Amino acid sequence: xxxxxETRKAKDEGKLAExxxxxxxxxxxxxxxxxxxxxxxxxxxxxLTTLFSYGLNTGGPGVMSVGWIIxxxxxxxxxxxxAEITSAVPTSGGPYFWAAMLAPASQAPFASWxxxxxxxxxLLGQVAVTTGITFGLAGLVSTTATIKSSYTPxxxxxxxxxxxxxxxxxxxxxxxxxxxxxxxxxxIVLHSLGVTAFCIAVLAKxxxxxxxxxxxxxxxxxxxxxxxxIRASPAYVAACGVLMSQxxxxxxxxxxxxxxxxRNAAWSSPIGVLTSIxxxxxxxxxxxxxxxxxxQDFDRTVSSDYGQPVVQIxxxxxxLDGAILLMTLIMVCVWHCGLFSMTSNSRxxxxxxxxxxxxxxxxxxxxxxxxxxxxxxxxxxxxxxxALPSLGSSVAFSAATSIATxxxxxxxxxxxFIRLVHAGNFKPGPFYMGVFxxxxxxxxxxxxxxxxxxxxxxxxxxxxxxxxxxxxxxVGIVSxxxxxxxxxxxxxxxxxxKRQIEAEQLGIDITEPGALEQAELEGKTxxxxxxxxxxxxxxxx
Numbered sequence: 001x002x003x004x005x006e007t008r009k010a011k012d013e014g015k016l017a018e019x020x021x022x023x024x025x026x027x028x029x030x031x032x033x034x035x036x037x038x039x040x041x042x043x044x045x046x047x048l049t050t051l052f053s054y055g056l057n058t059g060g061p062g063v064m065s066v067g068w069i070i071x072x073x074x075x076x077x078x079x080x081x082x083a084e085i086t087s088a089v090p091t092s093g094g095p096y097f098w099a100a101m102l103a104p105a106s107q108a109p110f111a112s113w114x115x116x117x118x119x120x121x122x123l124l125g126q127v128a129v130t131t132g133i134t135f136g137l138a139g140l141v142s143t144t145a146t147i148k149s150s151y152t153p154x155x156x157x158x159x160x161x162x163x164x165x166x167x168x169x170x171x172x173x174x175x176x177x178x179x180x181x182x183x184x185x186x187x188i189v190l191h192s193l194g195v196t197a198f199c200i201a202v203l204a205k206x207x208x209x210x211x212x213x214x215x216x217x218x219x220x221x222x223x224x225x226x227x228x229x230i231r232a233s234p235a236y237v238a239a240c241g242v243l244m245s246q247x248x249x250x251x252x253x254x255x256x257x258x259x260x261x262x263r264n265a266a267w268s269s270p271i272g273v274l275t276s277i278x279x280x281x282x283x284x285x286x287x288x289x290x291x292x293x294x295x296q297d298f299d300r301t302v303s304s305d306y307g308q309p310v311v312q313i314x315x316x317x318x319x320l321d322g323a324i325l326l327m328t329l330i331m332v333c334v335w336h337c338g339l340f341s342m343t344s345n346s347r348x349x350x351x352x353x354x355x356x357x358x359x360x361x362x363x364x365x366x367x368x369x370x371x372x373x374x375x376x377x378x379x380x381x382x383x384x385x386x387a388l389p390s391l392g393s394s395v396a397f398s399a400a401t402s403i404a405t406x407x408x409x410x411x412x413x414x415x416x417f418i419r420l421v422h423a424g425n426f427k428p429g430p431f432y433m434g435v436f437x438x439x440x441x442x443x444x445x446x447x448x449x450x451x452x453x454x455x456x457x458x459x460x461x462x463x464x465x466x467x468x469x470x471x472x473x474x475v476g477i478v479s480x481x482x483x484x485x486x487x488x489x490x491x492x493x494x495x496x497x498k499r500q501i502e503a504e505q506l507g508i509d510i511t512e513p514g515a516l517e518q519a520e521l522e523g524k525t526x527x528x529x530x531x532x533x534x535x536x537x538x539x540x541x
Contacts, residue, residue, distance in 0.1 A: 031263075031271055037255065039280060040339075054241075061295075074443070080444070086269045098419075126341075134166055137162075168335075174371060209293045221234070310327075311323060
């Protein structure tokens with residue numbers, strides 16, 4: 001008799017086959033592993049540490065603490081909308097695949113193209129997140145090196161450290177899912193027990209503690225002279241200040257991208273999405289208030305000689321040696337975060353290459369390690385390229401975080417929006433909110449629209465070539481390229497997610513670039529519709 005594990009594996013592979021794909025990646029991740037990857041990518045210690053200076057200067061402690069609560073609340077709506085779709089369509093393609101499967105058949109290729117392809121929203125966001133995390137780590141390494149040495153950080157040195165970290169992530173990801181699963185377990189421990197120990201140590205060692213009034217109601221405008229609080233309004237500064245919180249709680253779509261490697265994916269993946277958001281919200285709030293309560297001198301912290309307020313807090317609290325020890329713990333956590341960000345990024349690229357929107361060269365799974373090694377290194381290369389502007393711009397890092405946040409959340413929101421507009425195309429999976437579903441989706445879409453506008457606005461006054469928020473430029477170029485390329489040429493050949501199994505039954509080698517298109521021209525795809533036609537029995541109500 002088949003074991004329970006074999007039965008679940010057959011069910012998972014059957015669901016994937018129903019969506020038109022065969023099992024290629026090793027499926028041996030549990031719900032805990034699935035949660036762990038998203039939890040590691042969200043990595044509250046990463047986002048809070050690398051953007052703590054931005055938060056202090058753009059609203060101060062009050063905006064940071066209250067903003068975290070507000071952002072966590074609305075992000076859960078986005079997570080609920082994503083979890084519902086993930087449960088119904090558990091594939092590694094994630095948002096771009098969902099967009100195609102939820103849209104009407106005539107609009108599916110366009111929806112898929114806009115949501116995910118190449119320099120478009122999901123891939124842009126994925127690459128920018130990897131850049132933001134790993135470049136932030138490079139900055140932390142440079143800053144920590146100055147604590148007890150004469151080392152002087154420069155943009156070029158930081159970029160070199162960044163390249164070395166990317167190579168380490170690429171090497172580990174190349175060894176396949178077994179070593180990643182081991183590191184995933186260690187990452188869960190670091191981001192839970194390790195972060196908890198960090199917070200307790202900081203609070204226990206702090207000579208004095210700030211008041212609750214300071215932590216939850218102090219407003220500070222360090223956006224210029226005069227700041228945007230005067231040039232515009234304090235509300236403007238506060239709205240822009242929530243970038244720290246929103247960027248931190250980003251990357252939970254990793255649970256969806258790993259669904260083809262997760263057992264009982266229709267349940268495990270949505271649980272991974274929601275628990276990673278909820279647990280991160282709780283741990284993040286603990287980390288944030290621990291640091292804010294432990295500030296010894298606010299002015300010295302904001303204008304720290306180290307250039308990093310978290311380092312200043314740790315030096316004031318634990319001394320030079322203690323600060324180095326605590327920063328090492330933070331950097332190990334951030335390294336794990338960047339590692340799994342690249343893991344998620346490479347899986348999304350693999351799925352997109354499988355469907356022909358990236359060159360077929362990247363649709364390759366290494367037989368020995370069962371890992372998409374080519375897309376791993378593509379992710380590393382693109383992430384390095386996105387950090388090159390740091391050599392000439394003082395706001396490149398904050399721009400990268402804005403691009404990551406907007407890019408990913410747009411890719412999250414488009415499938416949710418399509419699911420609202422074309423509700424008849426959606427067949428719920430095991431996780432379903434029933435009558436509350438459209439209301440949750442509407443709140444999620446409104447919140448994403450709000451942050452998309454806010455995070456494109458300038459946050460430093462005066463606005464110069466060095467302080468301009470280049471996010472609006474990047475998003476504008478992406479939008480122009482996405483829509484322009486579609487109408488100029490892509491609509492003639494891009495057919496959306498391919499039904500892999502059906503194609504292979506017809507003797508078509510879909511790994512060969514152009515093979516599917518040539519088959520369509522020759523009329524070989526007239527087998528119960530076209531290869532790009534959605535399975536109505538699987539996704540229509």
